[in-house]
Amino acid sequence: MENFYSVCFSFVCFACICLRMKADKKMLKSWVRQQNRANRSATLLLALVGMFNVLAGMVLVWNLAIILAEVLAGGQKVGMSHLFLFILASVARIILGYVQELLAAASGEKARKRLRRELLARFFAQGPALLRHQHSASLAAMLTDRVEALEGYFARWLPASSLWVVAQWSVVLVVFWQDHRAGFILGGCCLVLPVFQAVFGIATAIASRRQILALNRLQVRFLDRIRGIATIVLSGNAEKDAQGLGQAADELRRRTMKVLRVAFLTSASTDIAMIVALVWIVIDQRHGLLHAGSVHQMAGILFAVLMVPEAFAPFRALSAAYQDRAQITNSGEAIQKLPALPESMNQVVSGQAVPEHTRHGIALDVRGVSYRWVNDHPLALDDVSFHLEAGDVAVLTGPSGAGKSTLIEMLLGFIRPSQGEILLGGADLQTLHPSDVTRQISWIGQKPVIFAGTLRDNIMFAAPEASEDQLRDALEASSVRDYLPLLPDGLDTRLGEGGFGLSGGQAQRVAIARAFLKNAPLLIMDEPTAHLDPATERDILVSLRRLLKGRTALISTHSSQFHTIGETKRLIIERGKVTVQETLS
Amino acid sequence: MTQLRSLWNVWKGRWVRLFVGLILTELSVCSVFLLMGQTGSRLGLIAVGGAAAFGLLRFAGGLRVILRYFERLVTHDATFHVLADIRLWFYRQLAGGAAAGLGFRRSGDMLSRLVADVQSLDSLYLRILVPLAAALLSLPIVILICLRGSFLLALCIGLLFCLTAFVLPALMARLSYRWGPELQRTQADMNSQALDLVGGMRELRIFGQEDVATERFLAAEEAFYRMQRRRDRAMAHVHALALLLTRLGVVCALCGCAGLVFPKEQAVMGITVLFVVMTALDNIVDLPRAGLLCGQVLHAAERVAEATAMPQGTPDEGTLPAPAGHEIEVRNVTFGWTEDRPVLKNVSLRLREGERTALIGPSGAGKSSLAALLLKVMSPGQGSITLGGENIADVRTEMVREKVAWLSQASHLFDDTIRSNLLLGRDDISDDAMWAALEQAQIADFVRSLPDGLDSWIGENGSHISGGQGRRIALARVLLSKAPVLILDEPGTGLDAETERAFLSTLNGLDRSRSILLITHRLTGVEQLDHLWTIQDGSLTSRSL
DSSP states (O other): OHHHHHHHHHHHHHHHHHHHHHHHHHHHHHHHHHHHHHTHHHHHHHHHHHHHHHHHHHHHHHHHHHHHHHHHTTOSOOOHHHHHHHHHHHHHHHHHHHHHHHHHHHHHHHHHHHHHHHHHHHHHHHGGGHHHHSOHHHHHHIIIIIHHTTHHIIIIIHHHHHHHHHHHHHHHHHHHHHOHHHHHHHHHHHHHHHHHHHHHHHHHHHHHHHHHHHHHHHHHHHHHHHHTHHHHHHTTOHHHHHHHHHHHHHHHHHHHHHHHHHHHHHHHHHHHHHHHHHHHHHHHTHHHHHTOOSHHHHHHHHHHHHHHHHHHHHHHHHHHTHHHHHHHHHHHHHHHTSOOOOGGGGOOOOOOOOOOOBTTBOOEEEEEEEEOSSTTSOOSEEEEEEEEOTTOEEEEEOOTTSSHHHHHHHHTTSSOOSEEEEEETTEEGGGSOHHHHHHTEEEEOSSOOOOSEEHHHHHHTTOTTOOHHHHHHHHHHTTHHHHGGGSTTGGGOEESTTSBOOOHHHHHHHHHHHHHHHOOSEEEEESTTTTSOHHHHHHHHHHHHHHHTTSEEEEEOSOGGGGGSOOOEEEEEETTEEEEEEEOO | OHHHHHHHHHHGGGHHHHHHHHHHHHHHHHHHHHHHHHHHHHHHHHHTTOOOOOHHHHHHHHHHHHHHHHHHHHHHHHHHHHHHHHHHHHHHHHHHTTHHHHTTSOOHHHHHHHHHHHHHHTHIIIIIIHHHHHHHHHHHHHHHHHHTTOHHHHHHHHHHHHIIIIIHHHHHHHHHHHHHHHHHHHHHHHHHHHHHHHHTHHHHHHTTOHHHHHHHHHHHHHHHHHHHHHHHHHHHHHHHHHHHHHHHHHHHHHHHHHTSSSOOOOHHHHHHHHHHHHHHHHHHTTHHHHHHHHHHHHHHHHHHHHHHSOOTTOOOOOOBOOOSOOOEEEEEEEEOSBTTBOSEEEEEEEEOTTOEEEEEOOTTSSHHHHHHHHTTSSOOSEEEEEETTEETTTBOHHHHHHHEEEEETTOOOOSSBHHHHHHTTOOOOOHHHHHHHHHHTTOHHHHHHSTTGGGOBOOGGGTTSOHHHHHHHHHHHHHHTTOSEEEEESTTTTSOHHHHHHHHHHHHTSOTTSEEEEEESSOOSOOOOSEEEEEETTEEEEEEO
16 A cells, blocks of 8 residues: 555656646747747848748749750750849849848847847846856856857747748749649658658657757766866876766767767758659650740740759758757756746835934844745744944854855845845835945955956946045055055056956955945945955954944954954844844943 | 867878768769759750660769768768867876866866867868868869860869869958957957856945946947957858859859850750759858858867967976885975966975874965975976975876875866766775765765765766865865875865864864875864964974974
8 A cells, every 4th residue: 555655656746847847848938939039020031031032043043944945945046135134133142142141140149139138137136146046157158158159049040940931832832833743743852851850850859859968968078077187187097087088978979870870861861852853853854845845845844953952942951050949948948047036026116215324324223034045945034133223333153054144135135034124224125225225335245356457447336436535545444555566557457357366365455445435334244354364364354443433334254353343242143043142332 | 280280190090981981972972963964964865855864863863862871971970089089189188288287277267168169179070171172072073074065164163163162261261260369359358247247246236336337248248249240241241252153153154055155065065064063063152151160170279289288397207106105395495386486485394194284374375386396286496395205206296196185175076976076087996985985074974865875966066065065075085095195275265164164173083194284374273283384475484383
């Protein structure tokens, strides 16, 4: 009996997984459809130009057929008008092809830009809390590489897939109109195409998808190995690992070739269909050609033969763009994995309340606040309450994972409490416009992000309208000035990616200079000295003490040195609850 | 071109396959000529009332299908062989030269770009060499057939063919080679702006600069697209030009048929020539695009060749076997990554067997350089380092690394199972030994709690497990190596204070047969040390405990 239940249970589990996968797939499909719709006008325009190209091809081939018929009929004079029309149609085709190529590039660019802006909007709606779910490098890759990979999908696949049936069958129809028998043969061969695709295609499509996956995995493994190559070399295993890599590549090749042997039959079937159509029409038309009464009749037969490659061209274009199609699934899956927007973030705020602050700082009142990051997980913050007067300096300690960072992100307005309220200068944070909240707050984290740009840019961005005097004061107070002579170009030294690297202490001083410039009444710090050596920490504390003057501050830290900074309040948070809260004199 | 030569050396072993692929491609092209020529001549023959046999036409059709199938199969098989070869070659080159040093410079991005470069080398054979060789070989055939029409026609067609198949692609290759760096620079700029935008989201929100940063990112995007547009436009121009040239060829052949401009040919011959010319020119119209690819491949080859070249200052291999003891002595060592700026100045230090020692100092003081010297990644400019009494410059490099193991924040966790991460390709280690190492690193309980145990997948750079757990698995890997000397280079970076303390206290439990050198910028207080060194401005001071 128990066995039966366990079987039932596992079946239900399996069904749930299947349903969930199906739901994921459905979401992906609707996302892809939405992308296609957004790009529809460009796709249709491209297909239209493509259709004109096909029509020009018909004119071209028709005139070619007439010229050939005249030559074969033994006439001494060939109609110059047909030669002229042939050249004209050729030129038209070249121009149309040129326009098509430029339009495709423009459409690909437009689609990528649109998608990128969509992603940006989504990122900013989520805000910095997004960085908790995903690594910044993978988010940045989504904005750049993932979007770039879709160029071919929008520029080539979409137009080709919307054009090929119409283009192919309009060619067949025109041939049929000229010569019924040839039209039937061509139509038959075109009809066989999807059948061939189905016979060889379905089996190989599944297998080849698996192969593409395997190839991707090999690629990822190779990249991973190369990134960690120092670790392997320093552990003395490089040669053994190289052999493993070689074996994996060889195994992949053998498996892939097994699939390709069948997969190439699919493309061979396209060749067969075209060649059969060609040979068949030639042989079938021999009597018609021999007894052709007029040049026009002969031209009709020649036209049918010459149109055969044209009938298969759209399908070839489609096959050539097939690999572009796979990209949309890859990118779509990555984008679907972005966490959904929490509902509370969508609330519209009136923005009427104004927080009050004094020259000592601003009051902060946290009342019964709770928060949960993931639905099934325990509360990250559980009924947290405390109060800071204007000018209070509170040191917040507690083991990691206790909820310190969650509390800080909430005070910064990145996330909103699921219960309780936070009053900043007497005004509820919920009713304030996000920009009004951030105007009151400065923040110093563990490691400040140094942007690509000069040192001046990196400090001034905290207050772009600040004067040179204010900048000088901030440099002085934060002690950035002390290391300016060490930098190659002083304040104009380029930092960040590809620029000069600052040490941990130097970077933290930049963060302090930013806070000085911004001059906000509430200062929040998240382990500002966690990555510094004790000597540097002592130096930084001197600057921080200057910064604290006239501000309310909440400092999360593990370092005991902060107890000398002039703290007036001590908070300890454990498992999401405030366990100790004492006011010091 | 010199860069392509080093690639050619990799390919040499596969030349039979590659050559057979080319031959089949050529035969397949010939079969098309036969098919289309037959189609033309049969049509002509019937129309003028001659007797026509269709055997050859049918044969040509069948031949075409079969040859095309095998051509694809063989060229793809050859490509896959070459693909594996290039990767292995690149891996071995990197492992033999620059790799060890990469552990001391953070260069993940550069490596990813290099891997993309290696990937773009794949297209050299299938998408550049094969079509180019096919064009080269079909040129004389086309000219021979045209000669049966008239000399003038053969001359014109030959000229147009050469322009389209060789001159335009060469121009395109030069153009894309010239634009390559600029295109890549603008793309890299966009990527770094994206990283700033996303990584700096907290700063941007707090200082109200989201809009400004977004604008900057979009400006970088626009700059990149401007370059791309320039390239696309050039490509469209060249492609239109190629089409124009090939159409001109068709018009020439048609005029030859009709007796305009060119001497009049016999009707059937004229049509045969026309069909062959049309097919041949259609086949080469995409070659200018291959030229574009060629420019990109050249750049990729350049960068790969540059990366795999041996860097300066790499120590010699050495010949001596591993010494019996493992006491390390550093005597009066002076060293700098560049000539003019010594990081270590006249440094002396001793690490006795089984001793626990820490080396502390601010970042940039030369701590990691010392680790690089001990692991024989670099050789000291002056002074000597001995291991068990032997100068490590004389001991074989792999023997040094068998004795001295390294663990740092840069120790990579592979996107693989825990087992593979512990083994790193070795196959002589039992499960019991692995569990013992995990036990020592105090992570065995966690691994046991995972549903798949040792075979659990840990994700890209250990993303499925926490930072502290990852560092412990890396420690277990180092312990498994049986190396009697452990160098731990800032093992606490990236861990929060509590996890760091817990990790460091695991080290206290290790058995005393191993000596440990802990390199760090600060002590947490849980370390149990026999000796302490401090380093400041490249000079070492001993501090007894």
